[in-house]
Amino acid sequence: MIQRIQSVWLLLAAIAVFLTLKFSFFSGINSKGIPGAVIGSTTFILLLTTIATGSLAMINIFLFKKRILQLRLCIFGILLQILLIFLYIREVKNYMQVTYSLTAVLHLVAIAAFFLAARGINKDEKLIKESNRLR
Numbered sequence: 001m002i003q004r005i006q007s008v009w010l011l012l013a014a015i016a017v018f019l020t021l022k023f024s025f026f027s028g029i030n031s032k033g034i035p036g037a038v039i040g041s042t043t044f045i046l047l048l049t050t051i052a053t054g055s056l057a058m059i060n061i062f063l064f065k066k067r068i069l070q071l072r073l074c075i076f077g078i079l080l081q082i083l084l085i086f087l088y089i090r091e092v093k094n095y096m097q098v099t100y101s102l103t104a105v106l107h108l109v110a111i112a113a114f115f116l117a118a119r120g121i122n123k124d125e126k127l128i129k130e131s132n133r134l135r
Contacts, residue, residue, distance in 0.1 A: 006070075006120035007061050013077065013113035014057035016106045021050055023103035025088045028095035037101075038091050046087055053080040057114070067125045074118035081111045 024037035040050035056077050063070045085107050092098050 004064060004120065004124070006117040006124070007064065009113045009117035009120065010057045010061045010074075013110045013117065014054050014061075016110040016113065017050060017054035017057060017081070019103070020084075020106050021047075023106070024101045025104045025107075026092065026095075026098050026100045028092075028098040030095050036095075038088065038095075042091070043087075046084070046091070049080060049084050049087060053077060053084060053110070056080065057110075060117075067121050067128070071118055071121045071125070074114050074121065077114040078111055078118075081107060081114065 021040040024039050027035070027037035029035050038046075041047045056073060060070055060073045060077070063073070088104075088107075
């Protein structure tokens with residue numbers, strides 16, 4: 001399980017997603033004039049989507065025998081991560097002055113890790129099909 005490179009990518013995706021619960025995506029002054037920062041647990045929908053995406057990456061590591069399901073879950077993880085970025089951008093509308101944090105890159109790291117894991121899973125699937133053809 002851990003000797004496969006896609007397991008490392010999925011672990012990196014999970015770590016990046018769970019770090020967004022602690023570190024801010026952006027900070028600024030809201031419409032009431034109060035300074036604040038938006039993290040993964042600011043609103044319930046952000047919290048739910050963040051935990052779902054991170055849990056999906058962690059669960060996906062242990063599905064190494066079901067490569068097709070694992071590939072589909074990686075694609076679903078990418079879609080959830082894009083949804084999460086959209087939800088953060090929607091939160092920007094509630095703020096007047098916004099400064100994006102460097103840790104906002106964690107979302108892009110998670111998308112890249114999901115993509116690289118999907119690519120590794122696809123390589124494994126092709127290798128298995130090729131070895132079955134040789135038998």
